[in-house]
Amino acid sequence: MNVKKSVGIVQTQTVQLPDLRLGNGSILSPLLIAYETYGVLSEKKDNAILVCHALSGDAHAAGFHSDSDKRPGWWDEYIGPGKAFDTDKYFIISSNVIGGCKGSSGPLTTSPISGKPFGSSFPFVSIEDMVAAQKLLVAHLDIDVLFCVAGGSMGGMQALQWSISYPDSVRNCIVLASTAEHSAMQIAFNEVGRQAILSDPNWNNGLYEENSPRKGLALARMVGHITYLSDDKMREKFGRNAPRGNLLNSDFAVGSYLIYQGESFVDRFDANSYIYVTKALDHFSLGKGKELTAALEPAKCRFLVVSYSSDWLYPPSQSREIVKSLEASDKRVFYVELNTKEGHDSFLLANQKQEDVLRGFLENPATETHGF
Amino acid sequence: MDSKTIPGIALKERPDFAYILDTIAPGSRVLDLGCGNGDLLYLLSQKGIRGQGIEKDEDAIVECIRKGVYVHHGDIDEGLEHHEDKRFDYVILNQTIQETRHPGDIIKECLRIGKRLIIVFANFGYWEVRFKILLRGKTPVTDLLPYRWFDTPNLHFLSVLDFEEFCQIRGFTIEDRAFFRDLKQIRFRPNFFAKLALFQIR
Numbered sequence: 001m002n003v004k005k006s007v008g009i010v011q012t013q014t015v016q017l018p019d020l021r022l023g024n025g026s027i028l029s030p031l032l033i034a035y036e037t038y039g040v041l042s043e044k045k046d047n048a049i050l051v052c053h054a055l056s057g058d059a060h061a062a063g064f065h066s067d068s069d070k071r072p073g074w075w076d077e078y079i080g081p082g083k084a085f086d087t088d089k090y091f092i093i094s095s096n097v098i099g100g101c102k103g104s105s106g107p108l109t110t111s112p113i114s115g116k117p118f119g120s121s122f123p124f125v126s127i128e129d130m131v132a133a134q135k136l137l138v139a140h141l142d143i144d145v146l147f148c149v150a151g152g153s154m155g156g157m158q159a160l161q162w163s164i165s166y167p168d169s170v171r172n173c174i175v176l177a178s179t180a181e182h183s184a185m186q187i188a189f190n191e192v193g194r195q196a197i198l199s200d201p202n203w204n205n206g207l208y209e210e211n212s213p214r215k216g217l218a219l220a221r222m223v224g225h226i227t228y229l230s231d232d233k234m235r236e237k238f239g240r241n242a243p244r245g246n247l248l249n250s251d252f253a254v255g256s257y258l259i260y261q262g263e264s265f266v267d268r269f270d271a272n273s274y275i276y277v278t279k280a281l282d283h284f285s286l287g288k289g290k291e292l293t294a295a296l297e298p299a300k301c302r303f304l305v306v307s308y309s310s311d312w313l314y315p316p317s318q319s320r321e322i323v324k325s326l327e328a329s330d331k332r333v334f335y336v337e338l339n340t341k342e343g344h345d346s347f348l349l350a351n352q353k354q355e356d357v358l359r360g361f362l363e364n365p366a367t368e369t370h371g372f
Numbered sequence: 373m374d375s376k377t378i379p380g381i382a383l384k385e386r387p388d389f390a391y392i393l394d395t396i397a398p399g400s401r402v403l404d405l406g407c408g409n410g411d412l413l414y415l416l417s418q419k420g421i422r423g424q425g426i427e428k429d430e431d432a433i434v435e436c437i438r439k440g441v442y443v444h445h446g447d448i449d450e451g452l453e454h455h456e457d458k459r460f461d462y463v464i465l466n467q468t469i470q471e472t473r474h475p476g477d478i479i480k481e482c483l484r485i486g487k488r489l490i491i492v493f494a495n496f497g498y499w500e501v502r503f504k505i506l507l508r509g510k511t512p513v514t515d516l517l518p519y520r521w522f523d524t525p526n527l528h529f530l531s532v533l534d535f536e537e538f539c540q541i542r543g544f545t546i547e548d549r550a551f552f553r554d555l556k557q558i559r560f561r562p563n564f565f566a567k568l569a570l571f572q573i574r
Contacts, residue, residue: 304437320446323444324454325454327424327444327454327455328454328455328456332442333442333444334436334437334442334443334444335443335444335445335446336430336433336434336437336443336445337430337445337446338430339430353430353434356434356437356438357433357434357437359438360434360437360438360439360440361437363438364437364438364439364440
């Protein structure tokens with residue numbers, strides 16, 4: 001940890017906002033949003049950047065929660081003084097998505113009717129709903145126009161959705177390692193994860209309390225984790241090595257690594273949330289080809305789209321589809337495919353080129369509002 | 373590094389840039405294929421020309437983004453099919469065509485999406501190139517063709533005469549042409565005396 005470049009000790013805050021009508025008609029009440037902010041909002045309120053997290057992320061994007069905290073927020077590489085998302089210049093907001101389990105309204109929230117956690121009675125939420133909730137938070141912080149919305153993976157989908165849901169409220173949009181809709185393969189991986197949870201004996205139709213479907217959730221995470229790495233990275237990290245003294249669990253190092261990842265995940269994530277959020281991902285669709293071009297038509301902001309050569313979960317071809325659709329409808333877009341080895345997780349890791357690209361994009365701010 | 377100083381220097385050294393800047397009117401829309409570090413597009417944008425580029429080199433792309441030049445990381449051989457017919461006033465192929473796999477197809481595609489094409493290439497008919505082959509019997513290495521045979525990105529070599537013949541065969545109209553040796557414009561026997569050739573076709 002480089003103390004100088006950290007935003008330091010931060011705290012997650014939770015706010016209750018007006019009830020939200022979701023896309024499917026149900027009302028989300030209460031609407032709680034957990035969020036963190038870093039940096040200072042300018043007097044003109046024109047320096048706010050919303051960063052959107054990926055599937056298992058949360059509001060804690062940078063800094064540490066305590067002096068003894070060993071792990072910083074999920075995007076600490078890029079958020080802080082002097083970093084690409086420079087907290088000396090920008091006011092950064094990161095919130096936990098609705099449907100999640102890290103403080104925002106989700107299956108773990110207590111239902112005002114039953115007095116128990118919603119569990120599987122929590123309404124279906126979409127990426128659009130997540131973004132609508134973020135908009136309420138941004139309004140609560142008294143910000144009309146975001147300087148930028150940024151996100152990777154699921155966060156990238158939210159950023160894209162922002163650009164068309166609230167075109168007048170976004171000046172710049174950064175979409176990393178993401179897609180305009182899931183392919184059958186991406187849905188397939190999520191389906192295996194969900195089925196692992198559903199087949200856990202503790203699942204109980206989602207109405208579990210103490211005995212949660214830990215094994216099922218761990219399995220879901222294991223499947224997911226495979227897709228976040230690349231073949232190269234796994235080869236480099238594990239090869240075909242047998243684990244040290246762990247033969248009962250797995251014959252190979254990669255197996256025991258996945259088991260460890262799965263087991264540690266259940267301590268910090270909720271099985272119902274996993275189902276809700278992966279469903280939101282699978283249902284998200286801005287379309288393909290002409291359909292996608294039409295979907296992106298309302299956007300007025302500048303875009304930066306970044307893909308990663310080793311990302312096979314959200315491969316560069318999906319980013320190119322977004323870029324081509326933006327270009328076809330005259331949007332201002334930068335696209336770069338970064339040459340990385342780390343697979344889908346590349347966008348989270350330190351990378352000088354990514355730093356240069358993000359900084360370059362943010363430091364050449366939009367002056368026009370539409371067209372180029 | 374101040375990105376604003378880079379294009380200024382480039383302009384002094386690039387008579388082809390000066391020509392292009394003179395030719396294209398403000399408000400035009402330009403697609404620069406193989407735009408490199410974005411110097412030309414940057415200069416065009418300063419003149420109120422709306423440009424975007426395609427480039428395959430990662431470092432060059434990072435430079436473009438730092439300059440605020442709209443750029444798409446990709447290979448032009450992979451197609452420009454998402455652009456509608458005559459979408460751009462000009463398409464530019466500045467020392468790019470020799471690196472593409474199917475130059476004829478690319479040029480045809482450029483003329484579909486652009487009203488005009490400006491194409492710039494190193495002239496293989498330049499006397500120094502000819503003499504290097506003729507006298508030394510070796511693949512020429514010059515300032516505009518700076519690679520040796522084994523490390524060159526160039527797949528094709530063409531001269532002023534080759535290109536004129538190509539336009540005739542394909543039925544493209546040459547609307548303007550300009551030839552350069554370093555900073556000088558060459559009018560006399562350009563296929564022999566010019567290092568760099570520029571054609572505007574339609």
